[in-house]
Structures are given as structure tokens and as C-alpha cells.
Amino acid sequence: MNQPGIAFLFSGQGAQYHGMGQPLYEQAPVFRREMDRLDAVVRDLAGLSLVDRLYREGRPRSEPLDRTLYSHPAIFMVEYALARLLIESGVEPDAALGASLGAFIAAAVAGCLAPDDALALLIGHVQALEAHCEPGTMIAVFAPSSWLEASGFGDRAELAALGIDAHCVVSARLADALEIERCLGEQDIVYQRLPVSFPFHSRWTRAAAAPMAARLDAIGLRAGRFPIACSTGEGLVSPLRGEHLIAALREPIRFQHTLRIVDAAREFAYVDVGPSGTLAAQARSACTQAAAAGRIHTTMSMYARDVENVAAVVSALGGRHRSAA
Numbered sequence: 348m349n350q351p352g353i354a355f356l357f358s359g360q361g362a363q364y365h366g367m368g369q370p371l372y373e374q375a376p377v378f379r380r381e382m383d384r385l386d387a388v389v390r391d392l393a394g395l396s397l398v399d400r401l402y403r404e405g406r407p408r409s410e411p412l413d414r415t416l417y418s419h420p421a422i423f424m425v426e427y428a429l430a431r432l433l434i435e436s437g438v439e440p441d442a443a444l445g446a447s448l449g450a451f452i453a454a455a456v457a458g459c460l461a462p463d464d465a466l467a468l469l470i471g472h473v474q475a476l477e478a479h480c481e482p483g484t485m486i487a488v489f490a491p492s493s494w495l496e497a498s499g500f501g502d503r504a505e506l507a508a509l510g511i512d513a514h515c516v517v518s519a520r521l522a523d524a525l526e527i528e529r530c531l532g533e534q535d536i537v538y539q540r541l542p543v544s545f546p547f548h549s550r551w552t553r554a555a556a557a558p559m560a561a562r563l564d565a566i567g568l569r570a571g572r573f574p575i576a577c578s579t580g581e582g583l584v585s586p587l588r589g590e591h592l593i594a595a596l597r598e599p600i601r602f603q604h605t606l607r608i609v610d611a612a613r614e615f616a617y618v619d620v621g622p623s624g625t626l627a628a629q630a631r632s633a634c635t636q637a638a639a640a641g642r643i644h645t646t647m648s649m650y651a652r653d654v655e656n657v658a659a660v661v662s663a664l665g666g667r668h669r670s671a672a
Contacts, residue, residue, distance in 0.1 A: 351614040351642060353439065353440050353616050353664055354443060354609070354618070355443045355444075355620050356443070356446075357426050357445040357450070357452040358422075358449050358621030359445075359448030360419075360422065361541040361625070362622050363623075364408045364649060365400070365401055365406040365407065367421075368425040368653060369401070370654045371647075375432055377435050378428045378431075378432045381427060385424040388466050393416065397424060400417060408649060411542040415476055415545060416470075416477070419448065419469045420469055422448060423451065423455075423469055425622055426621060429620045431456075433657070436665055438664045440573055441615070442573050442574050444602070445575060446578040446600050447600055449621070450577040450592055451468065451592060451595075452465070454571070457575060457587070459568045460568060467562075468559060471558065472555055475554070479555055483551055484519065484524045484540055485516050485518050485543050485546060485547060486518075486519070486527060486531075486541070487541060488537075489513065491515070492509050500517075504523060505518050505549040506599050507547060508599055508602070509599055509601055510603050510632075511603040511607070512632060518551070520551060547596075548596075548600060556593055556596055556597050560589065568586070571586065571587055574587075575591075577592065579594050579600075579605065580601040582605070582608040582612060603629050603630075614637075616637075616642040616644065616664055617634075617642060617643045618646065622648075623648060627645040644663070
């Protein structure tokens with residue numbers, strides 16, 4: 348029987364925190380090399396060091412990493428560096444799924460975009476957000492997506508992400524978010540505000556997508572080493588096109604729906620390279636057979652077992668030859 352392929356899972360905004368990846372930065376030379384190289388790019392583009400902010404300024408993990416100028420490139424740097432560490436350790440992906448910003452990281456790891464160009468695109472996106480878009484937030488709601496319409500907030504909030512079970516994420520402007528949270532509390536619905544400073548995947552941030560699309564057209568995409576799914580409800584695509592990446596920023600995230608499409612077409616071992624293991628948790632819920640077979644792997648977490656988790660993934664999956672797509 349053929350071995351399963353390997354698919355990397357790249358997450359976006361919402362799971363980041365100060366110190367993410369720090370054990371790997373301190374103990375894994377490949378991870379540190381990539382972080383330092385990308386940090387130099389960010390210094391040139393934005394005049395700041397994210398390595399300093401993440402690892403050297405002593406900021407507690409409880410302090411939100413919510414300013415998009417920091418979080419956008421920091422998420423990219425950490426996930427890209429971990430992907431390079433895994434690849435150079437023999438864990439070679441046959442495919443990738445990227446949620447929101449994660450689609451750009453997947454594109455860079457696949458070779459569709461140079462990492463420096465991807466960082467420039469993301470920092471340009473931040474500049475467009477700060478210039479043209481109203482601040483807001485995102486709220487994870489542990490209730491079916493039908494709650495939003497029934498709540499009466501449909502004109503003041505939008506669905507930003509849809510799960511297959513009773514949870515969703517809504518985006519709203521700050522004043523409206525406070526009212527939504529009050530309503531959720533009154534109904535005893537569990538919710539959690541995400542550490543973001545804009546209402547992503549909503550009409551309030553779409554003005555920032557047009558400049559991103561123009562820059563992406565100017566750069567162009569190369570053929571990738573593996574196909575990518577952008578978590579908008581489609582399966583794996585190759586070649587990746589600019590409109591796929593723009594849709595990943597604009598449209599609601601349908602990661603679990605996308606994962607089921609991918610998993611039905613081919614058996615994969617899934618490796619979550621995000622900082623909190625959120626996509627692995629969603630994958631276990633969406634693909635119970637893959638979960639039961641031990642084909643879903645977490646790497647980073649807030650509990651600082653990154654080095655041990657990566658070693659376990661390398662032991663389980665390292666050294667496989669890439670199979671035909």
C-alpha cells in the first residue's frame with residue numbers, strides 16, 4: 348500500500364503570540380538562520396526587528412501581538428522558518444493548505460513567490476489596511492453560523508470563517524464587536540476575541556485587497572513544487588494564480604470544508620506548522636479517520652514543546668521520497 352503524502356498546514360491571523368517559536372530559535376540552527384535572514388528583510392522594509400520583539404524584549408505571551416504591522420510579517424517568518432527546518436530535516440511536502448495569510452506562506456514555501464517578495468506584499472497590505480480601512484476585530488463564536496443572522500447583527504458583522512460543526516468566526520468594527528460580545532454573553536454562548544486589529548475577511552478590509560492584487564500582478568507567480576489549497580472551499584490547485592491568493596484574503600475561511608475535499612481525493616499526513624496548533628485541532632474534527640490513524644501532527648504550541656514536537660514529526664515522516672502528485 349502506498350504511503351500517505353505529506354501536506355503542510357499554514358495558519359494566518361489569530362493564533363500568534365510573543366515568543367512563538369522561541370525554543371526553535373534557540374536550539375534549531377536552520378530555524379534561527381531563516382528567522383534572522385527574514386528579519387533583515389523586515390528591517391529594510393519596515394524599520395523594525397521582529398526577532399527582537401518576539402524573543403529579546405521579554406514581552407509576556409499574555410500581551411497581545413495584535414498590531415498588524417508586527418503580526419503579519421511575524422506569522423510569515425515563523426511559519427516559513429519552521430517549514431524550511433522540516434524540509435531540510437527530510438520532511439518534504441507533497442501539498443499544502445493555507446488559511447488566509449497562510450496561503451501566502453504556502454506559496455513562498457512552494458517556490459511560487461520569493462519569500463522576500465511575499466514579505467513585501469504583506470507589509471504593503473498592512474500599509475493599505477492602516478491607510479484605508481477602519482480598525483476592528485474578529486470573534487470566535489462557539490455556535491452555528493446561523494447565529495449571526497438570527498442575532499440581528501447581520502448588517503454590522505460578517506462571517507469571516509465557517510467550521511463544519513457549531514463554531515464560526517465573525518468580523519466587526521470595534522463598537523459593534525462590543526455589542527456582539529454583550530449579546531453572546533447574555534445568551535450564554537462561549538466566544539473569544541482574536542488578537543487582531545482589523546475585521547479581516549469582511550467588507551471593511553476589502554479596500555486593501557486592490558493594491559495587493561496590483562502588486563501581485565507586477566511580481567507574478569512561478570510554478571510551484573507542489574499544489575496548494577487556499578481554504579476557500581476549493582481543493583488543491585496547480586498552477587497557483589494571483590486570484591487564488593486574493594480570494595484567500597477576501598473570502599470567508601472554509602478550512603475544514605477545504606480539508607475534507609483534499610482528504611477525499613488523496614490520503615495525507617498533515618503537519619500543522621502554525622504557532623498554536625489550531626489547524627491540527629480543526630483537522631482532527633474534520634477528518635476523523637486521519638486523526639484515528641495518527642496522520643495529523645502538531646509542531647509549535649504555547650507550551651514550549653516545539654523542539655520535541657518537531658523531532659517527533661521528523662522521526663515519523665522524515666526521509667520519505669516525495670510521491671507523484
